[in-house]
Amino acid sequence: MLVASLLPAAPLVLLGHGLRVWESRDAVYHNGALEPLSDPGPLLLFSSGVLAVLWLALVPVVLGAPVLIGTAALLGRTVGVRDAWRFALRRYFTVLTWFLLVAALAAAVAVGVIALTVAEVPLWLTLALVALPGLSALVPLMVMLPLALAEGHGPWRGLAAAYRSGRGHRRMHLMFAVASCGLGALAGDGVDRLLQTWPGWGDRHPGAEMIGLLTSAAVIVPAILLLCAPVVYRDYDAIAGYGTGPDLERIATHLPPPHTGGRTWAVLPMPALVVLLLLPALAGPTVLWANPFGAPYLQEASGKSLTQDDYVVDISPRGEGALITSARGKALLEVCDPECEPGDWDDSSSSVSSAVVLGDGMVYTRWKKPQSEETEDEAGLYLWSCTDATDCEPDEGTRIRSYPGRIYDPASAVAPYKDGLVVASHVRSTYGSEKTEGKGGLRLHVCDEPTCADPRTIEPPGEIAAGAFLDIAVSPEGGFTVAAFDASYGALKDVSCADAECAQPEVSEIFGRRFREEYEGGLQDRFGARIEYRPDGTPVLAYRDIPDGTVRVADCHDTACADFTGRPLTGPGWERPLPGLAVDSLGNPQLATFDLAEGHLELISCLDGGCADTVRTPLARTAGAPMLSVLALDGEDRPHLVWADVEGDGFSSEVDTRYARCTEPLCGAGQAAQTP
Numbered sequence: 001m002l003v004a005s006l007l008p009a010a011p012l013v014l015l016g017h018g019l020r021v022w023e024s025r026d027a028v029y030h031n032g033a034l035e036p037l038s039d040p041g042p043l044l045l046f047s048s049g050v051l052a053v054l055w056l057a058l059v060p061v062v063l064g065a066p067v068l069i070g071t072a073a074l075l076g077r078t079v080g081v082r083d084a085w086r087f088a089l090r091r092y093f094t095v096l097t098w099f100l101l102v103a104a105l106a107a108a109v110a111v112g113v114i115a116l117t118v119a120e121v122p123l124w125l126t127l128a129l130v131a132l133p134g135l136s137a138l139v140p141l142m143v144m145l146p147l148a149l150a151e152g153h154g155p156w157r158g159l160a161a162a163y164r165s166g167r168g169h170r171r172m173h174l175m176f177a178v179a180s181c182g183l184g185a186l187a188g189d190g191v192d193r194l195l196q197t198w199p200g201w202g203d204r205h206p207g208a209e210m211i212g213l214l215t216s217a218a219v220i221v222p223a224i225l226l227l228c229a230p231v232v233y234r235d236y237d238a239i240a241g242y243g244t245g246p247d248l249e250r251i252a253t254h255l256p257p258p259h260t261g262g263r264t265w266a267v268l269p270m271p272a273l274v275v276l277l278l279l280p281a282l283a284g285p286t287v288l289w290a291n292p293f294g295a296p297y298l299q300e301a302s303g304k305s306l307t308q309d310d311y312v313v314d315i316s317p318r319g320e321g322a323l324i325t326s327a328r329g330k331a332l333l334e335v336c337d338p339e340c341e342p343g344d345w346d347d348s349s350s351s352v353s354s355a356v357v358l359g360d361g362m363v364y365t366r367w368k369k370p371q372s373e374e375t376e377d378e379a380g381l382y383l384w385s386c387t388d389a390t391d392c393e394p395d396e397g398t399r400i401r402s403y404p405g406r407i408y409d410p411a412s413a414v415a416p417y418k419d420g421l422v423v424a425s426h427v428r429s430t431y432g433s434e435k436t437e438g439k440g441g442l443r444l445h446v447c448d449e450p451t452c453a454d455p456r457t458i459e460p461p462g463e464i465a466a467g468a469f470l471d472i473a474v475s476p477e478g479g480f481t482v483a484a485f486d487a488s489y490g491a492l493k494d495v496s497c498a499d500a501e502c503a504q505p506e507v508s509e510i511f512g513r514r515f516r517e518e519y520e521g522g523l524q525d526r527f528g529a530r531i532e533y534r535p536d537g538t539p540v541l542a543y544r545d546i547p548d549g550t551v552r553v554a555d556c557h558d559t560a561c562a563d564f565t566g567r568p569l570t571g572p573g574w575e576r577p578l579p580g581l582a583v584d585s586l587g588n589p590q591l592a593t594f595d596l597a598e599g600h601l602e603l604i605s606c607l608d609g610g611c612a613d614t615v616r617t618p619l620a621r622t623a624g625a626p627m628l629s630v631l632a633l634d635g636e637d638r639p640h641l642v643w644a645d646v647e648g649d650g651f652s653s654e655v656d657t658r659y660a661r662c663t664e665p666l667c668g669a670g671q672a673a674q675t676p
Contacts, residue, residue, distance in 0.1 A: 001066040001220060001221050001224055002066075002217060002220060002221065002277065003265040003267065003277070004065035004069055004085065004265075005065065005066040005220055006220075006277050006280070007267070007273070007276055007277065008061050008062055008065075009058065009280070010276050010279065012051065012054055012058060013213075013280035013281075014279065014284065015051055015054075016051055016284070017280070017285070017288070019044065019047055019048060019051065020284060021284065021292065023036055023040070024288060024291070024293050024295050026038050026618070027295050028295050028296045028297075028298060028618065029296065029297045030298050030300050030620070030660075031298070031300055032205035032207075032297075033201075034206075034295070035620075037600050037618045038599075038621075056096075059095065060089070060092045060094075060095035060096050060099075061089065063095055063145070064084075064087075064088030064089075064092075064095040064149060065081070065084035065085050065088040066084070066220065067145055067146050067224060067227065067228060068084045068087055068149050068256065069081075069084050070146070070221075070224040070225050071150045071231055071251075072256070073225070074231075074232040075251065077258050078259045078264055079256045079264065080256070080259035080264045081264060081265050081267050083256035084256060087255075087256045088149075091148065091149055091152075093154075093155070094148050094149070094153070094155045094158060095145065097155035098141065098144060098145045098148070098155060098158075102138075102141055105134060109130055109134040112126075112129070112130035112134075113126060113131070116129065116130060139170070139174050139177045140162045140163045140173075141159070141162075142176075142177040142181070142227060142230075143230045144158045145158075145227070146227060146230075146231045147161055147165065147230075147231045150231050150251045150254060151247060151250045151251055151254055152250070152253070152254035165230070166230075169230070169233065172233060173230045176230050177227075177230075179226045180224075180226035180227040183219050183222060183223045183226065184219065184223050186219075187215045187216050187218070187219040188216065191208075191212055195207070195211065196208075206284075206286070206288035207289065209284070209285045210281055210286070213281035213285075214281050217281065296617055296619060296662055296664065296667040296668050297662065297663040297664060297668075298661065298662055298667070299338045299660065299663060300620075300659070301338050301658070301659050301660075302340065302656075302657070302658060302659075303336075303340050303642065303644070303659050312327050312328050312355075312413075313325070313326045313628065313642050314357065314630070315632035315641075316356075316357035316389075316632070317632055317633070317634035317638075317640045320337060321337030322659065323335060323357045323390070324336060324340070324642060324659060325355040325356060325357060325362065326355070327352045327353060327354050327355040327364060328352070330352055331352040331355045331364050331366075333355075333362070333390070333392070335390055336659045338659075340659050343389070343390050343391075351369065351410070352364060353365055353366065353411055353412040354412045354413050354414050356414045356416070357389050358389075358416050360388060360389060361385060361386050361387040361392075362385070362386055363383060363414055363421060364383070364384055364394075365381055365382065365400075365414060365423065365425075366381075366384070366397075367380070367382075367407055367410040367412075367427075368381075368382055369406075370405070370406075377402075377404065379402065379403055379405075380403045381399070381400055381410070381412055381423075381425050382398065382399050382400070383397065383414075383447075384397045385450050385451050385452075398451060398452050398453055400423060400447070400457075401443055401457065403440075408428040409426070409427065409428045409468070409488070410425075410426070411425070411468045411469065411470050412425045412426070413471055413472050413482070415474055415480070416474070417446065417447075417480060418448075419448060420446070420447040420448045420449045420452070421446075421447040421450060421452055422444065422447070422480050423444070423445040423447065423452070423455070424470045424472055424484075425442070425445065425470075426440075426441065426442045426468040426470060426484070427440045428440050429441065441459075441460075442460055442463075442464040442470075442484055443458065443459055444458040444460065444482060444497065444502065444505070445457050445458070446458065446500050456500075456501075458502045460495045460505045461505070461507060464484050464493055464495065464507065468485060468486055469485040469527060469528030469529065470482060470484055470485075471483045471528070471530050471531050473532050473539055474533065475533045475537055475539075475559065476533060476535060476537060477537045477559070478498075478499050478500070479496060479498045479559065480497055481494060481495065481496040481497070481539050481560075482494075482495045482496075482531075483529045485527060485528045485529045487527040488515075488518045489513040489514070489518060490513055490515045490527070491509070491514070492509075492510040492511055492529050493510065494507070494508040494509075494531070494539070494541070494556075494560070495507050496560045498559070506560040508560055510541060510561070510566075514546045514547060515546075526575070526576050526577050526578060526628065527544075527546065527576060528543065529541050529578070530542050530578065530579065530581035531581070532589065533583070534589075536587065538556045538558060538559060539556045540554065540555055540581075540583070540609070540610075540611075541553065542554075542581040542591050543578070543579070544573070544577065545568075546576060549572050549573030549574060549575060549576055549596070550568045550569075551568070551570040551579050551591065551593050552566055552567060553567050553589060553591075553606075553611045554566050555567060555609070555611065565610065569591065569604050569611060569614060570593065570604075571597065573594070573596035573597075574596055575594070575596060577594055577626040577627055577628055577629060578628060579592060579593035579629060580592035580593070580629045580630045580631030580632075580641065580643075582631045582633045582639070584633055584637045584665075585633075585637055587609050588606045588607065588611075589606045589609070590605055590606065590633065590639065590666065591606075591631070592604075592619075592630070592631035592639065592641050592643065594622060594626040594643075595616070595618065596626065598618070599621060599622055600619070600621045601618070601619045601620045601621075601626075601629060601641070602616050602618045602619055603616070603619055603631075603639060603641075603662075603667050604616050605617065617666075617667050617668065619641070619662075619667060620658070620660070624646050624647035624654075624656065625645055625646050625647070626643075626645050627644040627645050627646050627655065628644050629642070630642040636665055637665040637666055638661060638662050638665055638666075638667075639661070640659075640660075640661050641658075641659070641661075641662075642657065642659050644657040
């Protein structure tokens with residue numbers, strides 16, 4: 001039965017694996033499963049269509065021949081493989097009709113279940129209306145195939161004969177049909193689920209496919225024997241000479257003659273048979289596992305904390321996973337290892353503006369607004385810290401910036417600095433024609449310890465930004481720099497300090513205002529810029545240009561970025577999501593951003609410190625409008641990413657947030673990447 005079924009199918013299995021290998025040219029491995037990054041092209045669609053037609057044409061032989069051999073075996077007759085193929089071809093349209101009827105029944109049941117599920121019909125009622133009638137129709141269909149082949153019926157007469165043979169034997173037929181189908185499902189879905197649990201292979205993983213094919217081959221014989229059993233079943237009355245049982249005379253007339261010469265399966269020499277039977281199960285998955293086109297491997301999980309597009313996200317890699325903090329209004333911690341679960345800490349107040357993991361602990365800032373004239377003296381920016389990020393019990397908090405009066409467009413950022421912290425804060429002192437009592441603008445706060453008990457406040461020259469996005473980078477030479485993006489007017493400035501005292505802060509303008517009037521649109525929360533230092537002590541900035549949506553970098557030539565070279569890394573885009581930025585161990589910038597033309601997330605790897613040469617590695621498809629992307633590198637230069645896209649508008653919008661870790665340094669950039 002194995003030879004009769006698998007040998008004709010071997011060329012088509014190999015052809016299907018060839019198409020899978022070709023598909024991997026533009027794909028990525030997500031949790032071990034090969035996921036295409038784009039829709040199939042015309043050539044692949046045509047080839048897949050041809051393959052489907054060939055499979056449909058071959059089904060009568062692949063199914064009919066082993067069923068004939070199994071039925072004969074249960075009756076004590078040995079049938080040769082060649083004879084089984086010839087007789088299966090004689091009943092070609094009977095087997096083909098049976099296959100199409102089973103496919104139509106399965107499609108009808110699936111459509112019914114989906115429709116009732118969408119209509120929110122209770123599960124028990126769905127089973128009663130769809131599943132039970134479908135099972136009742138499936139049983140005579142399952143009996144029809146071996147009965148029609150054994151007794152020489154056409155498809156419709158065979159179906160009628162199968163129904164008649166079930167009189168008085170419905171339960172027995174049901175038992176054999178369920179056992180046959182259940183054994184096939186166990187070898188398919190059961191093995192897939194087991195491999196997903198351990199060792200974590202997805203259903204399209206090459207190893208899972210290889211084991212699945214071998215397991216399916218192992219259960220072909222018992223599954224077919226169970227399928228054929230109702231045809232040869234004889235109850236006690238039939239044995240005694242009356243009652244129902246198989247028409248042995250008719251079966252003997254229509255079954256192939258007994259095989260008398262040599263082994264029944266010896267259609268080819270033994271070595272050739274072994275190669276042809278094992279090659280389909282081993283060759284394709286082995287080539288896919290070898291990854292000839294260098295598809296990136298990602299361990300991915302669904303995030304749960306982001307529900308809006310105005311969050312500030314920080315990633316702290318931890319071995320095979322990461323701690324992820326998100327803050328804007330409220331703050332949450334997620335522990336991804338690799339599945340993401342909310343931590344034991346969250347601050348649901350409405351004014352948290354930044355949070356960052358610091359060693360084993362965590363710090364976060366929150367603006368406290370005055371509730372009345374009596375509490376104005378308590379208003380300002382507060383910082384809380386805890387020693388265990390996963391089980392945070394924050395201290396009493398320290399006010400690091402006082403600000404009496406109403407607070408508009410507050411922002412802050414925190415970064416580890418030496419043994420303490422550096423905090424950047426911004427608040428607007430005016431809103432339209434209204435002026436608050438406090439003095440707004442950008443402030444820098446340097447703390448010698450994580451609790452920030454005695455911060456030193458630095459006021460840069462001039463009032464910088466209004467409606468700011470802030471990012472901080474710490475120099476290997478002891479200084480630090482803040483990128484202040486004015487989301488209201490579209491300007492970016494760089495504020496740098498040479499040391500912790502910052503006696504003379506330097507301000508450099510990367511670009512001036514892009515808006516003639518204040519912008520208050522919905523995209524404002526996605527504007528911003530990121531900054532990182534390279535080993536030579538010069539910073540690099542990454543941002544998406546507001547006028548045309550191009551991702552650009554500013555390659556600074558000095559520590560204050562007074563002189564820099566701006567370079568575009570992508571073409572124009574219809575959205576303005578802020579790119580993620582990190583610097584690898586060689587000092588080359590790495591950016592995580594969205595390819596808006598192709599509709600996927602990608603890693604842009606700079607081959608030099610100034611991004612004069614880059615390679616682009618696609619990582620995942622996106623479904624909705626791109627929202628944000630954040631990037632961090634661990635000690636082995638493996639990227640950890642958080643990205644999100646949003647579908648819908650307003651209250652009906654849905655945010656899909658993902659966390660992923662590449663298993664190779666820089667996601668294998670330089671192997672599967674394409675030079676832009």
